[in-house]
Amino acid sequence: MVPRARKVLLLADRGFGWKKPARACRRQGFGCIVHIEPKVQMRVDGFQGNLADCTVHKDISSPLKDVDHRQKDGVQQNTVVQWLRNLPNHRGSCWFLMTSLEAGRQRSAIGTA
Secondary structure, three states: OOOOOOOOEEEEOOOOOOHHHHHHHHHHOOEEEEEEOOOOEEEEOOEEEEHHHOOOOOOOEEEEEEEEEOOOOOEEEEEEEEEOOOOOOOOOOEEEEEEOOOHHHHHHHHHHO
16 A cells, blocks of 8 residues: 555556546546547547547647546546657657646656656
8 A cells, every 4th residue: 555645656558448547546646647549539628529639730738627538437637638759750649648637747747757
């Protein structure tokens, strides 16, 4: 068991069944950043559709607050649409990240990860 005073940040890549672990992280007070697939359904600020429907371009860093993920029995988390700079061409693409972090901490944690 991790003491409550310790800050824990879980990082996960695609293929991670993230809905249940995201809820568990929230219950335990852990932070999380999860690379999610663009086909995930979301609802935020009057928009409903796939993450892939978001407008993206190189060097974008767009935080979305309180996004409802999934159409049924979803989880509400923040999302970042991020095109990481200075990556080799074969790795340079847009990433969709679900996170429990607030906007200021998102940028610092994602840049470090």
